[in-house]
Amino acid sequence: MTQTNTPMVDNGVNIEAIRGARQALTDAPAAAQFQWRAQCEWVRGTHSRTTVSDFFGLGQNHAHRQPYIVEADHPEIFASEDNGATPPEIVLAALASCLTAGVATVASNRGVQLRSVTATIEAGMDLQGILGIDGDVRNGFDAIKVTYDIDADASRSDLEAIVAQSQKRSAVFDIVTNPTTVTVGLA
Amino acid sequence: MRIPVIVIGAGPAGLAMSHQLMENGLDHVVLERGEVANSWRIERWDSLRLLTPNWMSGLPGHRYRGDDPDGFMTASEAATFLDEYQRTFAAPVMTHVAVERVERTGQGFEVTTDAGLWQCDAVVAATGASSEPRIPVLAAEMPKRIEQLTALRYRNPSALAREGSVLVVGASASGIQIADELRRAGRDVTIAIGEHVRLPRSYRGRDIYWWLDRIGQLDERYDEVDDIERARRHASVQLVGSEDHRTLDLNALSESGVQLVARLVKVIGTTAQFSGALANLAANADLKQTRLLDRIDAFVAATAFDGEVFSPLRPPPTRLATVPTELDLSAFSTVIWATGYRPSYSWLDPSARDHRGRVAHDGGVADFAGLYLLGLPFMRRRGSNLIGGVGADVADMCTHLRGYLDVRARSRGGYSVTR
Numbered sequence: 075m076t077q078t079n080t081p082m083v084d085n086g087v088n089i090e091a092i093r094g095a096r097q098a099l100t101d102a103p104a105a106a107q108f109q110w111r112a113q114c115e116w117v118r119g120t121h122s123r124t125t126v127s128d129f130f131g132l133g134q135n136h137a138h139r140q141p142y143i144v145e146a147d148h149p150e151i152f153a154s155e156d157n158g159a160t161p162p163e164i165v166l167a168a169l170a171s172c173l174t175a176g177v178a179t180v181a182s183n184r185g186v187q188l189r190s191v192t193a194t195i196e197a198g199m200d201l202q203g204i205l206g207i208d209g210d211v212r213n214g215f216d217a218i219k220v221t222y223d224i225d226a227d228a229s230r231s232d233l234e235a236i237v238a239q240s241q242k243r244s245a246v247f248d249i250v251t252n253p254t255t256v257t258v259g260l261a
Numbered sequence: 262m263r264i265p266v267i268v269i270g271a272g273p274a275g276l277a278m279s280h281q282l283m284e285n286g287l288d289h290v291v292l293e294r295g296e297v298a299n300s301w302r303i304e305r306w307d308s309l310r311l312l313t314p315n316w317m318s319g320l321p322g323h324r325y326r327g328d329d330p331d332g333f334m335t336a337s338e339a340a341t342f343l344d345e346y347q348r349t350f351a352a353p354v355m356t357h358v359a360v361e362r363v364e365r366t367g368q369g370f371e372v373t374t375d376a377g378l379w380q381c382d383a384v385v386a387a388t389g390a391s392s393e394p395r396i397p398v399l400a401a402e403m404p405k406r407i408e409q410l411t412a413l414r415y416r417n418p419s420a421l422a423r424e425g426s427v428l429v430v431g432a433s434a435s436g437i438q439i440a441d442e443l444r445r446a447g448r449d450v451t452i453a454i455g456e457h458v459r460l461p462r463s464y465r466g467r468d469i470y471w472w473l474d475r476i477g478q479l480d481e482r483y484d485e486v487d488d489i490e491r492a493r494r495h496a497s498v499q500l501v502g503s504e505d506h507r508t509l510d511l512n513a514l515s516e517s518g519v520q521l522v523a524r525l526v527k528v529i530g531t532t533a534q535f536s537g538a539l540a541n542l543a544a545n546a547d548l549k550q551t552r553l554l555d556r557i558d559a560f561v562a563a564t565a566f567d568g569e570v571f572s573p574l575r576p577p578p579t580r581l582a583t584v585p586t587e588l589d590l591s592a593f594s595t596v597i598w599a600t601g602y603r604p605s606y607s608w609l610d611p612s613a614r615d616h617r618g619r620v621a622h623d624g625g626v627a628d629f630a631g632l633y634l635l636g637l638p639f640m641r642r643r644g645s646n647l648i649g650g651v652g653a654d655v656a657d658m659c660t661h662l663r664g665y666l667d668v669r670a671r672s673r674g675g676y677s678v679t680r
Contacts, residue, residue: 231548238544238545238548239545241538241541250537251536251537251538252526252536252537253527
């Protein structure tokens with residue numbers, strides 16, 4: 075339930091700007107068309123380095139304040155050098171951080187002051203899938219479980235509602251729960 | 262023929278408007294493509310009953326007078342009820358007249374029907390909210406072998422292909438009722454569930470609609486809610502009107518052996534893929550139900566109602582076992598699309614409609630002078646699409662319409678529309 079008389083809270087979220095953007099993009103749907111980009115460079119072995127530096131939106135290209143680098147590798151038990159998180163772990167990080175950004179935004183919109191928010195995320199995977207041992211086992215996670223520990227000025231049911239709403243508005247939650255057409259080819 | 266007002270559709274909304282116009286001495290005709298209450302006769306499945314109890318089925322000047330005020334009318338009983346209503350005030354209904362076109366002219370509107378041409382000053386579209394099924398585009402991807410039908414065409418379990426599992430897509434009132442009926446008929450049933458709204462049939466010893474009425478929820482006005490577009494898009498409540506007043510929710514369905522899956526998102530060959538988000542949607546529906554029941558409890562506490570109602574017994578949260586995200590459609594013979602309905606204004610002047618065929622309106626007063634809509638979800642009030650909710654809407658609408666006709670009459674120099 076959106077409250078019309080939102081108490082003043084500071085979670086570091088600029089709610090007025092978000093509401094303004096929502097209105098602006100409602101009136102100009104073309105500006106809402108974004109494109110996200112990343113460039114991944116093979117380093118050695120299973121180690122790769124992905125750089126994100128720019129994206130398209132509001133009708134033009136934008137640069138991040140600085141390029142951001144994500145190191146990915148496999149752990150030593152797979153005879154790799156463990157120079158970074160595994161790609162599935164990066165997906166979990168993306169999901170948890172997307173939901174957590176949502177929790178902060180929804181809480182601010184509802185006038186709830188947050189003191190601490192911790193998401194614990196667990197996901198099972200049967201390696202018989204990616205190793206091609208059993209064709210009936212999928213490569214990906216069998217399920218993902220996110221558990222929130224939140225300290226805030228709100229009842230448990232209000233916090234449940236905030237967590238529920240953050241899923242409803244999350245890009246990565248949608249990305250991992252719904253199929254997406256993916257094409258991979260040579261340049 | 263020229264007449265001040267033409268009402269299109271002789272369902273509850275059209276007849277209630279006719280009654281209101283008559284009370285106001287406004288000359289009009291109700292054009293109906295079939296019989297009175299046509300869609301109640303031909304576009305409902307055999308076992309369907311109203312979701313609201315009989316005592317709520319009040320229309321201006323007409324109330325339920327049977328001996329089962331807490332029961333739920335079948336579709337044919339509802340049709341009979343509307344027949345009686347029409348006779349009580351001799352509503353000027355012309356049956357079997359199909360409207361083909363409504364166009365704006367210099368003098369008002371020209372209404373082309375299969376039985377001649379009419380001119381009028383105002384048109385009231387009371388054709389309902391459920392003229393057409395909404396079917397997702399991925400219906401085209403279903404294996405050709407699979408029989409597909411919509412909730413508007415579904416009649417009873419015996420009309421389906423005899424062998425094979427059935428996938429019911431959509432878990433609002435239509436979807437859960439059809440899935441339940443098919444399961445009771447011994448079919449293997451899977452139901453695909455998107456965003457849904459759940460409520461118990463009764464709470465603290467009273468029907469849920471008794472409470473919604475009592476706490477004023479059905480009277481909430483369209484201009485008082487935060488986001489009316491979102492409120493209007495809400496799925497219908499998971500409820501069934503039955504003789505035993507039972508609650509029909511996802512728990513009841515899974516206990517009876519119906520398999521629950523999330524929203525159908527893709528069909529590739531014979532594989533159907535479902536979203537992995539059902540736990541979130543179910544949690545959301547549980548939270549919203551809790552919030553409404555809290556509101557009822559607060560009402561009881563505030564009005565010292567305690568002695569007259571049972572103690573609060575909350576419905577259990579939605580239980581989800583392992584929910585598959587993929588199904589092999591090879592075992593399925595039938596898909597039933599219970600994915601919602603929409604009004605159809607295909608006969609209406611294109612300049613009154615947007616690119617998606619919708620008519621922009623403010624509480625039923627179209628942004629197209631002289632055109633009025635009725636019977637849409639949350640049109641003016643939360644109860645706008647209920648039989649018992651249309652009376653308040655037609656009173657508002659008639660007041661506006663009368664003002665519109667008076668302004669036109671004055672500008673024309675004295676032509677009076679009032680008898």
